[in-house]
Amino acid sequence: MAVAAQASLRFYQNSAFFPRHPRLFRDSQLRPPSGVSSARIRASSAVALEPELTTEARDTTNVDLFACPICYEPLIRKGPSGFNLPAIYRSAFKCRKCNKSYSSKNIYLDLTVTSGTKEYNEFKPAGTELFRSPLVSFVYERGWRQNFNRSGFPGPDEEFNMAQEYFKPAEGGVLVDVSCGSGLFSRKFAKSGAYSRVIALDFSENMLRQCYDFIKNDDAILSSNLALVRADVSRLPFPSGSVDAVHAGAALHCWPSPSNAIAEINRILRSGGVFVGSTFLRISSSTPILLRPFRQ
Template sequence: MGRSSIAELLLSFAAAPAKDSFEEYQQLTAALWRDGELTELAHGAVSTVVDCLDEVADSHKGYLAILLGLLAEADPSPHGEVVAGVRKGLDRYLDLLARQPSGQPLALALLYLVGHFPEARDQIMSSVAGHRLAEDDLTRLTRVLQPLDADDVVLGRVWPSPAEWTLSEAEREHDRTWIARLSPEQVAATYAGDTLMLLGYSGAKAYWALQNGVPGRAASPDPYGDAAPENPPPFAPETIQRHTSALRCPTCHSRLIVADDVVTCTGCESQFSTAHGVLDLTGALAESGDPDDVLRNAAVQRRIGLFYENVLRPGFLRLMGSNWSNQIMPWHEDAYLVENTRPVDGPVLDLAAGAGRWTAVLTNALDGGRMIALDLNPVMLTWLRGRLPEVAAVRASALDLPFGEATLGAVNCWNALQALPDPASAITEIGRCLRPGGSFTLLTFRSSDDPIYRYFQNSFRGPGFPDGGMPLFRLEDIRTWLDQAGLTVRAESVPGTFILVTAERR
């Protein structure tokens, strides 16, 4: 395929009615760009694509803007031939943007496109100054165009938009402390990663809007997303004592006993910390770090639970679940959990519980004394203890669950499987620990069938996945892992790019 063939693809796309143009667009994109990489034809075709932007119908312009943004982003050099060719059209992009109503699909696509030209920041920001952009769109654009200032840098507190982060001075100082320990190369790499995450979110929002219309407004604050009290309550031995028949030592797998504030293995006699009410099974007591560090971090970042539930999580669901129309709202998830959690005898485990959003739902629906919240993050568990003091909080790995075989009555893993380093092994562990008839409820995400949207999904960089590419799934793989773990699927649905499954241990 040569330049003439690219011209033919452009002509076919331009001539196609709006309702029939998407297939033509996919063919055009695949000829120039594949999974974040330029094809050999891209270099010679950029100027033709830029010129075509003036010639196609308004219904087609946004798609070309997305394509041009993808081409600019794929150029391995910020001064490369492709990005330079795309940049030559900047004046016409800004002129077209100035004529679009704020928040409309074409305007969103153009914002994604012009976000790739930080060297033209002053020109771009001056052009959009009177455009009345939504605050999230404006601050996202401002940030992706902002060059790195090593003396005053914010890392990791910008997604899904800087507008949604309001840090206290104590939180800023906490960030300055850990940022100061990074090398210049690490700071630059993290800053660039944040930029790509914001571009990915902007691109996903625009691309979805071109196909479906203006995205819905963000949901109102989550009633379960409240902040924890000042300090978690002291350790209550009964929260762990009631589950000792299920709990096992992570080293020798013997049973545990509780005496005062210490939990001891009946086999190897290892002792485990219960500082701040959290049973820490990641190491013996002598190996644990300073437990006061956890409380200090929780105090400095006290509002992170609120940020997570009301800002980060909704943005994550929009990007990963294609939830731009709010088809899945928190109360839909609540209802699903309450309806599908069907425990048999034994504790109910909320796996990778985080700050306890879904633990709270299950605690309200079931006997709270049955609940165990497990996570690897001690700060999250400290917040959870503050809001749910009656729940047993356990720090342990999802890949080596500290429970005996067939000891749990039900397991929930909500919006977490994709964050685990070995999701198949986690499901195997769930199957090992569940009693026959016990339910397993799961919410996670599937990789989009659309390569462009899948690329935007893969822009997300989270803990454990600093280079992007958080593993999303195929429904077929989830089914296979469940079957191999002895679980039978009882219900499943895939709205957008969500996966919701209820399974039962055979």
């Protein structure tokens, strides 16, 4: 067994860090390490979009729920109204404070600090760069993710059901699926109809492209409030206290700094919001007894 249900940690707003959390690690091999751990943080609604729906021809200008990843000032959005992929693709976003503009790149909205920079290459740790590979993005749901059950994960359907139980207080609000990968859970959250908006967020351009390849073949998801956003988990592009729920499935071990990421998640959550995350945890004879229950 794994993921959110049994191994849950609860933190409330202004308590962003795992107390004495087990040391997270990266594994660059295709086969994941043994064990899985999960955590839940209570703290707080941001924004989301949706794919191919009809959009109004009349352009509007308003303050958007997305924020500048540099200064966290809410972005000004100009373009068709609505939260769907076509509307966002046709919209322009700008920070009044930084005077920096952001735009969609074909299928996703790029809200990284380096968005729009033509001559700039940024390399993350191996655990992060691995998932930017087109090959890994392609095979993730075609065999890679299925191997996780060897490490204690109960499978995507059960993991989704367990997360949904924790997210009941956030129903009707905005959910951000951080490190969404190819959108395995983002699609499930969007299809559930339990949230007003769902944002599939990842740093990997190729994962977001693969996510869209799955979405475009499902009319039910195309008509849902789902957006694709490229962002860094350490600089989440949302105002403080604006998101109702954050999910990170089997992702914490890939983050360059899990503590910084958790602090960011805590920042964007509303009071009473919920964070559900899972990761691998290797148990050995040297593992403190208090941490061993998090094997489940």
